[in-house]
Amino acid sequence: MGKNDLETIEFDLLLEAIVRRYGYDFRNYARASIERRVRQAMAKLHLERISELTTHLLHDPQFFQDLVANFSITVTEMFRDPQVYLALREKVIPYLATYPFIKIWHAGCATGEEVYSLAILLMEEGLLERTTIYATDFNEAALETARAGIYPIEKIKEYNENYLRAKGKCSFSSYYHAQYDSVIMNKGLKKALTIARHNLVTDQVFGEMHLIMCRNVLIYFNRELQERVFTLFDESLGHGGFLCLGTKETIRFYPMAENFTEFDPQNKIYRKRSKS
Numbered sequence: 001m002g003k004n005d006l007e008t009i010e011f012d013l014l015l016e017a018i019v020r021r022y023g024y025d026f027r028n029y030a031r032a033s034i035e036r037r038v039r040q041a042m043a044k045l046h047l048e049r050i051s052e053l054t055t056h057l058l059h060d061p062q063f064f065q066d067l068v069a070n071f072s073i074t075v076t077e078m079f080r081d082p083q084v085y086l087a088l089r090e091k092v093i094p095y096l097a098t099y100p101f102i103k104i105w106h107a108g109c110a111t112g113e114e115v116y117s118l119a120i121l122l123m124e125e126g127l128l129e130r131t132t133i134y135a136t137d138f139n140e141a142a143l144e145t146a147r148a149g150i151y152p153i154e155k156i157k158e159y160n161e162n163y164l165r166a167k168g169k170c171s172f173s174s175y176y177h178a179q180y181d182s183v184i185m186n187k188g189l190k191k192a193l194t195i196a197r198h199n200l201v202t203d204q205v206f207g208e209m210h211l212i213m214c215r216n217v218l219i220y221f222n223r224e225l226q227e228r229v230f231t232l233f234d235e236s237l238g239h240g241g242f243l244c245l246g247t248k249e250t251i252r253f254y255p256m257a258e259n260f261t262e263f264d265p266q267n268k269i270y271r272k273r274s275k276s
């Protein structure tokens, strides 16, 4: 048996140990990015074998928490891919506006920048008052930031440019106030948000939604796990509901794709077919 085969066994055992000890299941994540982080953790502790890392995390919950925070890549920004927000504003919102109450699920929301962007857009279109945005992630530290709605002031120039490209209707600075080197998002935006922990690998359907946003999350999953999550989204969407994915993600080659139309292929917005 070669060194690589042994390492594969050790890696499998590490992921098995995590799921049995802590209930987090990374076995169906794309291996490359998890492996990179495992190697970084080993280098930091000067460990030679993956199995030594397994021993550490089995016996030290805090060590596991730090490692898991590293497994989840929370890079995000406000009005990320502004043309997607423009498409939501011009093409999706007119449909949402026909409902008395609007339910939106933002799955894998990281630190919440996208969620506040959506809340701003809905406020400008006069819909925020009757909307609930369920913002979920499995990373509790990221959710804490989302709840606080506090972001570095140095990012604001870039976010303002995104906002303008998404055809923002007001002044971006009216949605936050600055404090030292941070900005704090307005309470009026926060009122519409329900921020909760939800793990796409192990948790269940999230109620009947009108729009699900899940961008730049599925890229970290293998095909089997992507299929599970698409089933979850299919079951969580009412007929005529919308699904918005990231630029590199598609539902196209999965069985449940037949339940959706490609509403705006360029912006990866799909619409669930109505019952025939």
Ligand SMILES: C[S@@+](CC[C@H](N)C(=O)[O-])C[C@H]1O[C@@H](n2cnc3c(N)ncnc32)[C@H](O)[C@@H]1O
Binding pocket: 072, 073, 074, 075, 076, 077, 080, 107, 108, 109, 110, 111, 114, 136, 137, 138, 139, 142, 198, 199, 200, 201, 214, 215, 216, 217, 220, 246
């Ligand atoms: C790169 S961020 C994307 C953030 C945002 N949606 C965006 O596009 O800017 C990926 C997020 O997916 C979350 N994530 C990864 N695996 C998850 C899981 N099993 N359940 C819920 N969230 C998960 C990570 O914690 C991270 O916050």
